[in-house]
Structure formats: C-alpha cells, structure tokens
Amino acid sequence: MIDAFQREINYLRISITDRCNLRCVYCMPKEGVSNLGHNDILRYEEILRIVRIAVQKGITKVRVTGGEPLVRSGVVEFLSALGDVDGLSDISLTTNGIILEKLAEPLYEAGIRRINISLDSLIPDKYRAITRGGDVHKVLRGIEKSRQAGFSPIKINVVVIKGFNDGEIEGFASLARDNPYQVRFIEYMPIGENMDNNDFQHLSNDTIRSEVARRCSLIPREDAQAGNGGPARIFRIDGGLGEVGFISAMSHQFCSSCNRLRLTADGRLRACLLSDESEIDMKTSLRTGCTDSHLKELIERVITMKPRGHQDYHQKGARKKCVRTMSSIGG
Ligand code: SAM
Numbered sequence: 001m002i003d004a005f006q007r008e009i010n011y012l013r014i015s016i017t018d019r020c021n022l023r024c025v026y027c028m029p030k031e032g033v034s035n036l037g038h039n040d041i042l043r044y045e046e047i048l049r050i051v052r053i054a055v056q057k058g059i060t061k062v063r064v065t066g067g068e069p070l071v072r073s074g075v076v077e078f079l080s081a082l083g084d085v086d087g088l089s090d091i092s093l094t095t096n097g098i099i100l101e102k103l104a105e106p107l108y109e110a111g112i113r114r115i116n117i118s119l120d121s122l123i124p125d126k127y128r129a130i131t132r133g134g135d136v137h138k139v140l141r142g143i144e145k146s147r148q149a150g151f152s153p154i155k156i157n158v159v160v161i162k163g164f165n166d167g168e169i170e171g172f173a174s175l176a177r178d179n180p181y182q183v184r185f186i187e188y189m190p191i192g193e194n195m196d197n198n199d200f201q202h203l204s205n206d207t208i209r210s211e212v213a214r215r216c217s218l219i220p221r222e223d224a225q226a227g228n229g230g231p232a233r234i235f236r237i238d239g240g241l242g243e244v245g246f247i248s249a250m251s252h253q254f255c256s257s258c259n260r261l262r263l264t265a266d267g268r269l270r271a272c273l274l275s276d277e278s279e280i281d282m283k284t285s286l287r288t289g290c291t292d293s294h295l296k297e298l299i300e301r302v303i304t305m306k307p308r309g310h311q312d313y314h315q316k317g318a319r320k321k322c323v324r325t326m327s328s329i330g331g
C-alpha cells in the first residue's frame with residue numbers, strides 16, 4: 001500500500017485495551033481513561049480478521065500495545081494466534097513490564113521474540129511518582145525474566161522529561177552499556193489533554209545524545225535493521241553490551257517515512273497518531289456482517305486519509321487537536 005505521499009504502509013500497531021495498571025502522569029489522568037465496556041472493544045477474533053485482511057493489503061509487521069496489553073485476559077493465546085497469520089514477518093509487543101515476570105516465558109512460548117518495555121526511572125520513588133504508584137522492582141524483574149526467556153531484542157523505552165528524569169540519562173546509558181538491551185530515549189509529545197500543558201517539557205534528543213556521548217563512545221548503526229524502518233537512530237556503545245537509540249518525534253519529525261497504521265481498542269483504524277480526523281470505524285462494519293472486500297475498502301480509505309505530517313498538531317494552541325490520549329490510541 002502506497003499512500004498519497006509515496007510512503008509504503010506496512011506496519012500496524014494494535015491497541016488491544018485502553019485499560020492500564022499504571023497511570024503515567026504524561027499519558028493518563030489519575031482516574032484513568034477507560035469508559036469502554038467489554039462490548040465496546042474489539043474481540044480478539046475481530047482483530048485477527050482485520051489483521052488477515054491488512055496483510056493481504058501489504059501489512060507485514062504488527063506491534064501489540066495498549067493501554068497495557070498484558071492486563072487483557074487471553075493475551076497470550078491471542079499473540080499465539082497472531083503468529084499463525086500467514087504473511088506477517090514481525091510481531092512485537094510494548095508493555096510497561098509490571099506483570100511481565102510471570103508472563104515472559106508464556107509470551108516467548110507463544111512465539112513473541114521482540115519486546116519493548118517502558119521504564120522512565122530507575123529510582124523507586126521517582127518511578128512511583130511518574131507512574132502514580134508503580135513498583136520499579138517488578139519491571140526490573142520482568143526485564144530480567146525476559147532476558148532469561150530468550151527475548152531479543154529487548155528494548156527499553158524512556159520518555160525523557162525535563163526536570164524529572166533528565167538526571168538519569170547517565171544511569172540509563174550505563175544500563176545499556178552493561179546489558180544486552182537497547183535503551184531508547186523518546187521525546188515527550190504533548191498529546192491528548194496534555195497538549196497545552198507546560199508541566200512536561202521535552203528535552204531534545206540532540207541534548208540527550210550529547211550527554212550520553214560525554215560518557216560513552218557511540219558507534220552509529222547504519223544497517224536497515226538498526227532502525228527497523230522506524231524512526232529511531234541507533235548507536236552501539238563501544239566496549240559495551242547494548243545500544244542506545246533516540247526517537248525524536250518532536251525535534252526531528254519522521255512523518256516523511258512513516259509506514260504506520262493504528263488500530264484502536266474500540267475498533268477504529270487510524271492513519272496518523274496525532275490526527276483525530278484520520279480514523280475510520282471498523283467495528284460497526286465488522287458487527288453488521290460486512291464482507292472482507294468491504295474491510296479492504298475501509299483500509300484503502302484510511303490510507304487516503306493519512307496526512308503528510310503532524311506539524312499542524314504540535315504548536316501550542318494549534319488549530320488541529322488530538323483529543324485522544326496515547327493510551328487510548330495505542331502508543
Ligand atoms: N502500557 C504500555 C507501555 O507503557 O509500554 C504500552 C502503551 S504506552 C501508551 C506505549 C508507549 O507510549 C510507552 O513507551 C509510553 O512511554 C509512550 N508514551 C505515552 N505517552 C507519551 C507521550 N505523551 N509522549 C511520548 N511517549 C509517550
């Protein structure tokens with residue numbers, strides 16, 4: 001599938017729930033966001049049907065996310081069924097890691113090999129504050145268990161917020177130096193109700209990179225696999241076991257090479273993370289007996305709605321808004 005701006009669309013991110021066992025301050029309000037009932041979210045069979053059709057249209061990679069995907073019951077069986085879909089070359093998972101310790105092995109047995117774990121602080125009190133109650137030790141045990149289970153790569157996502165965890169860049173660089181992990185520094189994006197909020201200030205990845213480079217010698221990975229066609233710039237740490245990556249949604253927009261679609265938990269196919277206008281409801285069609293060719297047409301229509309970029313959404317007070325939070329879209 002090629003969109004109007006000559007981008008090949010081959011990657012689908014699937015949010016299987018908008019619920020979460022954490023309440024990260026930059027992602028969710030403290031009371032949570034989920035008002036969706038059981039019947040409002042797509043059933044696993046419905047997601048699998050969309051994936052099978054999307055594969056026929058050219059999707060080769062999927063990432064399962066949320067909310068927190070591991071809190072939805074049946075997730076391991078669902079991932080295993082996803083692995084049986086012909087034509088998918090890459091299935092990965094993004095999790096906050098809170099209940100990963102007990103699920104790492106079953107997930108590996110279900111065929112998942114690539115996992116991203118979000119971890120914004122290594123300091124227990126700070127982690128508890130940013131996640132509103134999370135226990136960092138559980139995440140660290142989950143990461144260790146994933147390593148023992150055989151996951152590779154293990155990517156650790158760190159959203160860097162000025163004045164909050166920017167003092168930990170060195171600690172995260174050491175984590176990547178001493179372990180076979182890829183630690184990815186992600187610029188905070190103002191989205192949802194935080195769009196005009198000044199409390200969370202993003203730190204540019206150029207600044208973060210200079211800080212890491214002061215402590216470790218970084219060797220760029222230029223191979224295609226390094227970025228996996230994605231927006232991260234990846235570096236090996238000279239003499240270390242792991243890598244660091246920099247994802248700069250704000251300072252270096254990667255819209256021109258964006259290959260993604262998103263399927264939200266409530267069954268909307270979305271062409272751009274930040275564009276609320278680029279969504280199509282799939283669920284109603286699925287539940288009113290639509291044909292596969294109708295679903296194909298909906299996918300084609302969404303591709304035509306993919307905007308050139310999301311620059312219109314970033315400015316403070318921007319005319320165009322993205323009202324949905326990352327957790328409800330599927331980050
Ligand atoms: N709950 C899972 C987790 O935290 O990994 C998966 C969903 S979460 C929405 C996916 C990723 O989006 C996480 O790495 C999270 O840090 C990131 N994220 C959420 N809100 C963000 C924001 N405003 N800016 C940048 N990244 C954000």
Ligand code: SF4
Nearest residue numbers: 020024027067096327
């Ligand atoms: Fe939950 Fe992930 Fe959002 Fe944190 S970032 S509140 S873990 S969905």
